[in-house]
Amino acid sequence: MTTTPLLDVKGLRVAFGGKAVVHGIDFRIAAGEKLALVGESGSGKTVTALGLLRLVQNAELSGAASLFGPEGPAEGPAEGPAEGPAEGRDLLAIPERQLRGIRGKEIAMIFQEPMTALNALYPVGDQIAEVLELHEGLSKRQAQAAAVQLLAETGIPEPERRAQSFPHQLSGGQRQRAMIAMALACKPRLLLADEPTTALDVTVRAQILALLDDLQRKHGMAVLLITHDLNLVRRFADRVAVMENGHIVEHGPVQAVFEAPQHAYTRKLIDSRPERNVVPATGEQGAAPVLEAKALRVSYPVAQPGLRGWFRKGAFVAVQGVDFALAPGQTLGVVGESGSGKSTLALAALGLLRHQGALRIDGRQWAGAGIADRALRRVMQVVFQDPFSSLSPRLTVEQIVGEGLQVHEPGLDTAARRVRSLAALNDVGLTEAQFPALLDRYPHEFSGGQRQRLAIARALIVDPQLLVLDEPTSALDVTIQKQVLGLLQRLQRERGLSYLLITHDVEVIRAMAHQVIVMKDGAILEAGPVQQVLDAPQHPYTQKLVAAALAD
Template sequence: MNNLLTIDKLSLSFQGTQPEGGETEVLHEICLQIRQGETHALVGESGSGKSVTALSILRLLEDISRVRTSGRILFHDQDILTMDRDTLRELRGNRIAMIFQEPMTSLNPVYTIGNQLIEPLMLHQHMQRNEARERAIALLKRTGIQQPEYRIDSYPHQLSGGQRQRVMIAMALACRPDLLIADEPTTALDVTIQDQILELIKDLQEEFHMAVLLITHDLPMVRKIADSVSIMHQGRIVEQGTLDKIFSAPEDPYTIHLLDSMPKSIREPRAGGSPLVTMRDVRCEFVLSSGWDGFFKRKKTVIRAVDGVDLEVRQGTTLGIVGESGSGKSTLGMCLLRLTPCGGQIWYHGTDEDNILLSGLSSGQMRPLRRELQVVFQDPFSSLSPRMSVEQIIAEGLSVHNIGRNRAERRKIVEQALMEVELDPDMADRFPHEFSGGQRQRIAIARAIVLKPRLLILDEPTSALDMTIQAQIIGLLGRLQDRYGMTYIFITHDLRVVRALADNLAVMHRGKIVEQGPAAEIFRNPKKEYTRTLFRAAFHEM
């Protein structure tokens, strides 16, 4: 069978904006082939050149950067790199379509999804507006959007993450392309929605006999959907082959390193010490207003984000809280920290053996305890102030809690915290934008542990990170816990990560805990159907 797409010795350099800026070569003689109907996965860490390769296929980088390319990109034996603008415009979105990583930034927030779906149909398929609208509704229905005739008039912010990604797929498939480029299409989604999106792409691929180029760092996802794989590292393809060859008999050291980074083991639970936190009948409700009910009266909907939760966390152990997006995991963590109003009782067993009812404390009474109760958020870039240096970020808590007699002493404590998270102390004078994602997450962890907390709440701390960086953060958290006897509450939808870390597990669904107990026992023998559904989506082998 002839190749649909052939990339032949593609090299790409970014040219500096200043005359003396020179060039930075980011792709080095990339070669790959994709046949009609095949799924080819391009795998590697952030910065390896995966997305640059994908954007080069449609020459999208030319619109935003000064680039120099060499080699060939053949699509149906036509070289895309030599096409004129009119031919290229006809190709984009019509014969080659692309799904981007973050749908919220790819969809225009000021237009309805219907307008954004109708546009390519009118442009490329030359449909009238009414005909294009009917086709758009059919596409939304085909991609699993409920009540598409109403949703078509919704704006992107009115849809969930999974729904927005389905809209992006509908837009990409509007013109029935021969090739779909999917750039990290499920990174921000939880495991069950991720599974649904992958099944949808596979179904549509078979229906349209479409080829798919999947850009990802998620090796379990590659195992589910790909026919062949290319491994990228530092702008080069270091290994290529069929799915079985790459996963069963990898040859390149980097490929072996990537595969070894996947969390595989189940942690045998530790008994831990006495209870540190006890929750009884914890509840949290949000009241949403929508539309009008009669004159001057808003309709109100009550959302029970947390609904009667009972939990116990023992000193020196890790409690994993898992569930889909919207299940109430993060809200429960914010309730414990008293960062959102809630009902029920939350007891904290202090260092002097006093039982402190956190849910009964005022903000002023709660403040001294915040040194002992710390949190690391999902996205380190948005949780670290871009205007503050690393020293200022980490030392802020020291100043608030009057730790260290002067700036020089606090500087020494900051440098020690950076060494604890395996960063160079000299990095203290830099700013967050100068670091990689993994380094920023280490800084966020340093900010939390500098106060030597007893409890650390980790809210999706590895979801935005590559597999190898995830493995490093997991190892770091394990070493810090062993060294200081800290207690973790690990909130995540990544079941592979929590399987390697958690002593105990709580599974949440619609604000309730549907199953809890020793993590190893639940992973080996889940009793509830919802838990089994989650595990089937996360672990392809189950």
Template sequence: MPSPPLLEVKDLYVRFPTPAGPVNAVAGVSFTVSAGETVAVVGESGSGKSVSSLALLGLLGSGNISAGSVLLRDEELVGAGPERLRQLRGSELAMIFQNPMSSLDPLFTVGDQLVEALRAHRPMSRRAARARAVELLREVGLPDPERRVRAYPHELSGGQQQRVMVAIALTGEPALLIADEPTTALDVTVEAQILELLRTMQREHGTALLLITHDMAVVAETADRVVVMYAGRVVEHGPVAEVLRSPRNPYTRALIDSIPTPATPRDRPMPAIAGSVPTPAEAPSGCRFHPRCPSALERCSEAEPPLYGLEPGRASRCWLHEGAPQASPTTAGEVHHVA
């Protein structure tokens, strides 16, 4: 590895209490994000992808992280005090969510919210902050920023609100932007615009992007590397083009096959995955995907396979790869041989 990663998530466990006892929504998740890189965490509902991102922002309350480590530039975030986490969010780390309307305060203008964010990061006059706010709105492509800076969130469309969220995220010049389903609520033409904005922002500021999404197509056009999650586990990771072209894990393969494309034959059934993602409380024994897996063997129900390192930078959790070296739980991409 040329340089140490900006973010390193190691063997993260996130536990939730339930009436039936604690369950792990995220179980042993590891991945890294390097400076300026885009890493996508993709999965269906119940995969634990959003829980992971909230946990590493310290937004779940550290009590819920039951094991593991989150290093940001070598600083441990698990167990860090709320004050330190608050400092980091908005400076080193920023985030945008699926629904911008619930992240923006409906009672304040877009300008007020940007000014507040700017002045929270560093001391500056109200007037200077106002000018910077207009500049940021222009940068994120909001039409007519001098006028829109006085608009209330409800006066903007969903796409414009998400642009404002990106502007607020940029106020602290973060090294890492975490975007959790940033375009899921948007129409496809607007989605294309927001993804383009994120790419531009990344190019111009060198921001690293951790993209949480259920949408493989968004992954395909945005990310450098992809981490595929299923039922709280990482089941495959690797460079996006390679994983999409030749997925090694049966779940990734099945997930890709079940996406309708313009080339899907209309006169044949869609390839579908039987059943549904188990809830953390009902995670099956052995490999968590085995009840739905077309390639399941007997042992898949008995023991959970480790994450095997395959080609450089690729790993997959499946007994089909038995004999391959196990991927290191710490550094995604590196492999080491188990004695």
């Protein structure tokens, strides 16, 4: 048996301005092997993957990353560094022109944040077709047909229609699936998957994992999985390498590492699961709901086929006449698959989408005018699903976090705003001791999980009564997720905050929610106390979601 790997990385070091963030790591991947690189946000996982393709601006790269041709990969797992000098194309040393032929064709990448990775000006089908035309030489018609098929394989409903959609017209999970379809278009030999299922619900996550497994069997594709999801690692990977502060602190077969972790950091990751620590729902005193909806309906105009489209638009109903109420100091969880209408419901509740039916916040309705709605904007704040696209890249942390104070407390001077901003940042685990000159930094200087904490600090700084949390932990690693959920639970207990929690993560619902509604295709299928709905689900769809979460 040959011991030559598909990819042999030796002494990979990544630095910025002379400061190393990845410290000379070694790892190997064989053809058909699945290696998971796991660790907290900021541990160096994503920088490692991006560095292999030289996609990190201003990075100082050293070491070697040898990619072997199709004729010379290993037949089995490649444990540890190889003996003797490696041969092959060094990805860190070959000319840029040669590397461009490898990107997308031999090595493809699924990026963590599809909203920023996809081009906002082109339909997703055209973006997938472009890859096929460039690397496979397909005609435009052939490439478009193949793009539709790829979207269908990744589980997107109505793939012909969705191929004509722009990224902003898709849900978070649908955008992620489109990104996966693009990466798999040319059947690469190595797939660098950076949080490939972050935005996906549990049932679609299982579909994507099954799809990747099938492609591996057919084409011998290797996968370097970058993730903080330990359940995903347990189910998907053959080997795991644990990263902490730019070092690989433990590696080995998945079963061996999970059953008998040797490093304290690995044990910390494995022990990090959401814990329920909320004030029990009392239903006392008939308190008026802080948020209430009756017959809430949201629809979007869509073009009709043929001549009819010239004269009138059709309608796509995203939320179909739902009713719910959120009591003060409690959490209402909204769970369902991507595209079920969860985020649309949240945007309507925030007054950001036109809707029909009754919607009241603290007994008041949205007026649809900026000045008239300003008081409600302070009562109700939001944390969006994708922190990178919701944080302005042109503003500093001080400007982002303190913006709400400028609007709602204009009498505060600069010094007072800085004090409040630092306090809010400290509450979510970002301090100047950890990040010198924290307030002067920009969002791109933080990892995905750190950016999400910035978004939470921005929402908390004006002391709202109600937070709309749209997948608040989907971009966070397990330890930070546990910390953020603990923070939200503490704030709820101390301040009587209410949360409208939008998520596909059943475990987060179990940890946080008092009441839960289950949505599919814009309608509520089941609702009630969280223990009742999740422990004894009545609807087949709810049973499917709970079963998929238990399997995960």
